[in-house]
Amino acid sequence: xxxxxxxxxxxxxxxxxxxxxxxxxxxxxxxxxxxxxxxxxxxxxxxxxxxxxxxxxxxxxxxxxxxxxxxxxxxxxxxxxxxxxxxxxxxxxxxxxxxxxxxxxxxxxxxxxxxxxxxxxxxxxxxxxxxxxxxxxxxxxxxxxxxxxxxxxxxxxxxxxxxxxxxxxxxxxxxxxxxxxxxxxxxxxxxxxxxxxxxxxxxxxxxxxxxxxxxxxxxxxxxxxxxxxxxxxxxxxxxxxxxxxxxxxxxxxxxxxxxxx
Numbered sequence: 001x002x003x004x005x006x007x008x009x010x011x012x013x014x015x016x017x018x019x020x021x022x023x024x025x026x027x028x029x030x031x032x033x034x035x036x037x038x039x040x041x042x043x044x045x046x047x048x049x050x051x052x053x054x055x056x057x058x059x060x061x062x063x064x065x066x067x068x069x070x071x072x073x074x075x076x077x078x079x080x081x082x083x084x085x086x087x088x089x090x091x092x093x094x095x096x097x098x099x100x101x102x103x104x105x106x107x108x109x110x111x112x113x114x115x116x117x118x119x120x121x122x123x124x125x126x127x128x129x130x131x132x133x134x135x136x137x138x139x140x141x142x143x144x145x146x147x148x149x150x151x152x153x154x155x156x157x158x159x160x161x162x163x164x165x166x167x168x169x170x171x172x173x174x175x176x177x178x179x180x181x182x183x184x185x186x187x188x189x190x191x192x193x194x195x196x197x198x199x200x201x202x203x204x205x206x207x208x209x210x211x212x213x214x215x216x217x218x219x220x221x222x223x224x225x226x227x228x229x230x231x232x233x234x235x236x237x238x239x240x241x242x243x244x245x246x247x248x249x250x251x252x253x254x255x256x257x258x259x260x261x
Contacts, residue, residue, distance in 0.1 A: 007211020014236020028231030031100025093182040094139040108186045111238040138195045176213030183237035
């Protein structure tokens with residue numbers, strides 16, 4: 001339980017850090033805004049044509065009497081939209097980080113320098129194109145894993161009672177885990193930690209990861225919130241990455257007094 005609270009604390013500290021560094025926060029908003037527009041268009045399209053897609057996929061229900069046909073297809077349409085929303089939450093971070101790689105890389109480095117006792121930050125030494133390639137490749141692998149979980153949870157959603165109670169809770173914890181992995185990858189990739197090792201680190205401190213990622217995933221369900229929380233989430237994930245690697249975090253004693261623009 002201590003790790004659960006520590007994870008949430010890192011989330012709050014990340015938001016406080018960007019609040020004190022207005023310039024980095026402003027630049028960090030741009031990728032999220034671009035991604036939000038793209039995802040909003042996709043969800044609107046799903047809402048408009050999802051029912052038609054369900055009707056096409058269930059021709060066996062064409063001859064069902066009312067109200068069973070409507071109830072069945074309405075339920076499947078709702079589940080389909082919920083699945084699309086879950087996938088949007090899971091993949092939003094990956095797409096935003098890919099679009100905003102230079103912005104978030106710079107932000108993460110500044111956080112590292114700010115909290116490091118010697119004022120330095122690890123550097124990958126790789127050219128930008130190489131960092132983008134690694135980030136995109138690893139993000140795709142994480143999205144595939146998230147999709148497999150989403151399909152499994154979608155199937156379990158049909159179970160009576162369990163599908164409406166236990167499965168959504170599991171879904172939020174799974175979402176929190178993958179959100180944290182994507183956000184922490186900015187700092188960990190810069191340190192040369194590959195995907196397999198990153199996943200091992202996160203699994204070794206699951207409650208810490210859930211404390212950070214699960215409330216963030218819940219917040220991301222609120223329209224526009226993800227855009228405004230992303231810069232702080234990257235900052236908080238950098239602090240969490242230092243915790244996972246056992247690196248010292250120097251607290252800023254003047255945090256409540258100093259505002260940096």
